Amino acid sequence: MEKVLKKKALGAFLKKLASFGQVYGPVKTDTVRFEPVSHEKQLCLDEHAWFPVKEFLFPQKQVFFRFDGEKIITEDNVKKAVLFGLRKCDLNAFLINDKLFLEGEHKDLFYEQRRNNLLLVGLYCYHELDEFCFCSSMNLQDYHDIMLYDRGSYYQVKAGTPKGEFFIAHLKDTEAFVPPPTTCSLALPTQEIAHLFEHQAWKEGADSCTSCGHCTNLCPTCLCFTISDDVALDGKGERVAEWDSCQYKEFTEVAGGHVFREKRVDRFKHRIYHKIQYFRERFDMSMCTGCGRCIRGCPEKIHWIHLIGKMTQ
Amino acid sequence: MKKIKKLEGEGNHYSVPKLYAINSIKKQTEDEYLLRFDVPLEHEPAQFIQVSLLGHGEAPISICSFQDEYFEMSIRAVGNLTRKLCALKKGDKVGLRGPYGKGYPMESLKGNNVLVIGGGCGVAPMRSAIQYLERHRSDFGDVALYFGYRNPKEVLFAEDFNKWKKTFRVHVTVDKAPKSWKGEVGLITELLQKDSFDNTNKVAFVCGPPVMIKFVIALLKERGFNDDQIFLSHERMMKCATGMCGHCMIEGVYTCKDGPVFRYDGVKDLHG
Numbered sequence: 364m365e366k367v368l369k370k371k372a373l374g375a376f377l378k379k380l381a382s383f384g385q386v387y388g389p390v391k392t393d394t395v396r397f398e399p400v401s402h403e404k405q406l407c408l409d410e411h412a413w414f415p416v417k418e419f420l421f422p423q424k425q426v427f428f429r430f431d432g433e434k435i436i437t438e439d440n441v442k443k444a445v446l447f448g449l450r451k452c453d454l455n456a457f458l459i460n461d462k463l464f465l466e467g468e469h470k471d472l473f474y475e476q477r478r479n480n481l482l483l484v485g486l487y488c489y490h491e492l493d494e495f496c497f498c499s500s501m502n503l504q505d506y507h508d509i510m511l512y513d514r515g516s517y518y519q520v521k522a523g524t525p526k527g528e529f530f531i532a533h534l535k536d537t538e539a540f541v542p543p544p545t546t547c548s549l550a551l552p553t554q555e556i557a558h559l560f561e562h563q564a565w566k567e568g569a570d571s572c573t574s575c576g577h578c579t580n581l582c583p584t585c586l587c588f589t590i591s592d593d594v595a596l597d598g599k600g601e602r603v604a605e606w607d608s609c610q611y612k613e614f615t616e617v618a619g620g621h622v623f624r625e626k627r628v629d630r631f632k633h634r635i636y637h638k639i640q641y642f643r644e645r646f647d648m649s650m651c652t653g654c655g656r657c658i659r660g661c662p663e664k665i666h667w668i669h670l671i672g673k674m675t676q
Numbered sequence: 677m678k679k680i681k682k683l684e685g686e687g688n689h690y691s692v693p694k695l696y697a698i699n700s701i702k703k704q705t706e707d708e709y710l711l712r713f714d715v716p717l718e719h720e721p722a723q724f725i726q727v728s729l730l731g732h733g734e735a736p737i738s739i740c741s742f743q744d745e746y747f748e749m750s751i752r753a754v755g756n757l758t759r760k761l762c763a764l765k766k767g768d769k770v771g772l773r774g775p776y777g778k779g780y781p782m783e784s785l786k787g788n789n790v791l792v793i794g795g796g797c798g799v800a801p802m803r804s805a806i807q808y809l810e811r812h813r814s815d816f817g818d819v820a821l822y823f824g825y826r827n828p829k830e831v832l833f834a835e836d837f838n839k840w841k842k843t844f845r846v847h848v849t850v851d852k853a854p855k856s857w858k859g860e861v862g863l864i865t866e867l868l869q870k871d872s873f874d875n876t877n878k879v880a881f882v883c884g885p886p887v888m889i890k891f892v893i894a895l896l897k898e899r900g901f902n903d904d905q906i907f908l909s910h911e912r913m914m915k916c917a918t919g920m921c922g923h924c925m926i927e928g929v930y931t932c933k934d935g936p937v938f939r940y941d942g943v944k945d946l947h948g
């Protein structure tokens with residue numbers, strides 16, 4: 364059954380959610396990011412969060428295990444949290460990340476523990492939040508524990524899972540509502556770009572790229588990482604995983620100093636091909652959610668959607 | 677004997693290795709050491725293991741044997757971790773997790789003649805396939821081994837060659853050699869060119885530096901080999917070995933889980 368949440372009652376709803384775990388939502392400071400919230404006035408619900416919420420699944424730096432001599436110690440990750448105000452793009456990022464970390468032959472159990480301890484509460488977009496959004500061309504799925512639809516003085520509330528159902532059961536019932544599909548002015552012309560691999564225009568984009576890695580850092584589905592050991596003077600230490608970027612030259616360097624993606628244009632293309640071509644060929648869904656963060660946050664203002672637009676004109 | 681399917685540590689995460697004592701460590705060349713672990717591990721020829729020393733990191737190393745009671749790895753000291761590994765003694769413990777990846781699909785290749793072509797340390801993973809061939813000799817036809825090294829000092833597994841000569845055709849060449857070297861001198865492609873092999877019922881295993889691979893494949897194609905008769909082993913930067921970290925990707929292919937051994941038709945059009 365669908366429900367009604369009066370905007371006046373949002374504060375009380377947040378309190379209800381807090382019984383699951385710490386509530387995080389988009390908060391505007393220098394920029395919009397997910398921070399702990401205890402009051403609805405802290406929320407910024409009309410802008411895109413600059414940073415994605417991927418660190419709730421795979422922190423920028425995490426300890427895989429600690430060691431002390433020959434002893435190896437692992438710790439469970441069971442802190443519960445509610446992510447409130449997620450947009451459809453960021454909700455889809457969970458499905459995409461699951462493919463790599465949960466659904467293959469090998470599984471990352473830390474990812475799974477964190478994943479199972481999240482309650483995902485979405486806020487539906489009828490239109491783009493800014494000129495960088497292009498989710499409407501990315502075939503996103505409906506995926507959430509709870510989804511809110513702004514209907515003026517109230518939110519229409521739907522649950523997507525039994526877990527979500529539990530937290531809205533107390534709200535007043537209402538008739539079902541079919542939301543209009545999200546519209547964005549910006550659109551990716553095609554996800555099929557295999558035939559464009561040798562296109563000259565890639566160079567245009569790559570020529571202004573500085574391989575800074577902001578794009579991969581900001582992308583909700585870029586979770587490439589490196590593994591290394593940190594050791595203290597007393598011999599105790601930890602094996603840690605940290606986000607890495609395919610935009611860095613060292614990313615593919617092997618013994619003897621050979622770098623497989625030595626040329627910047629090859630690294631620039633690899634990211635985009637992975638996002639909309641390679642991943643889709645393997646998993647039948649795009650790895651890009653159309654959130655626009657990699658364009659919004661590129662210091663060189665490289666607009667790869669326009670670039671592909673040019674190639675496919 | 678009951679075989680172990682997976683080397684893995686205690687706890688709840690794939691990254692955790694299990695510590696094993698080295699049962700023997702033997703110097704092979706100036707930079708290469710052979711480590712043996714008396715663990716009955718189930719594996720495919722040329723699968724690899726993530727080998728680590730707590731505090732010094734982890735590296736992918738190929739299994740270079742195919743035996744019931746033990747497995748071996750040949751390690752070349754090239755950097756921080758591999759140098760430390762090569763300096764270890766019998767009884768010292770190292771962390772192991774694996775085996776990972778796809779090795780040579782030997783079962784499905786039964787009945788073929790086999791051409792094994794290896795350069796430099798590319799010979800290590802092939803030794804695993806060769807030991808498989810030794811143990812299943814009657815399931816395969818003619819087997820010819822071609823190995824190329826830069827100079828006699830770098831010749832890996834020299835002591836195996838005499839044994840292999842009894843059952844296989846074995847050719848070893850070095851790029852450059854002092855007078856004392858009794859064997860062939862010259863590039864491996866020159867050696868292959870002299871041989872009049874063709875592609876009848878044959879598969880070729882190729883492993884070595886990129887330049888060598890390029891020339892060898894060109895020659896194989898000249899001799900009528902189809903792409904699906906050629907198997908290549910690729911080396912890429914690896915961290916997780918489980919298809920998550922992204923380091924080993926060649927386009928959309930993961931070297932750690934789709935490889936490191938690939939049939940040529942599946943990877944020949946990939947860039948990088």
Ligand SMILES: Cc1cc2nc3c(=O)[nH]c(=O)nc-3n(C[C@H](O)[C@H](O)[C@H](O)COP(=O)(O)OP(=O)(O)OC[C@H]3O[C@@H](n4cnc5c(N)ncnc54)[C@H](O)[C@@H]3O)c2cc1C
Pocket residue numbers: 616617618619620621724733734735736737738739749750751752753754755756757758759797800801910911912913914915936
């Ligand atoms: C599938 C596979 C099988 C391999 N089999 C063998 C083998 O049987 N014997 C052997 O001696 N070597 C093998 N290697 C290479 C070996 O993994 C690297 O030499 C080793 O990781 C270097 O580690 P290091 O700490 O000693 O060097 P570092 O000090 O880290 O650096 C030395 C060089 O090695 C490169 N390197 C570092 N880490 C890796 C890595 N994880 N993968 C690839 N290159 C890396 C660095 O970029 C640098 O150029 C294999 C590699 C792969 C991918």
Ligand code: SF4
Pocket residue numbers: 571572573574575576577578579610657660661662663664665
């Ligand atoms: S953010 Fe822009 S400049 Fe930086 S690596 Fe990405 S595309 Fe290149």
Ligand code: SF4
Pocket residue numbers: 578581582583584585638650651652653654655656657658
């Ligand atoms: S590639 Fe860019 S637009 Fe697509 S999900 Fe990543 S950050 Fe968002």
Ligand code: FES
Pocket residue numbers: 913914915916917918919920921922923924925930931932933
């Ligand atoms: S080594 Fe991490 S994805 Fe292959």
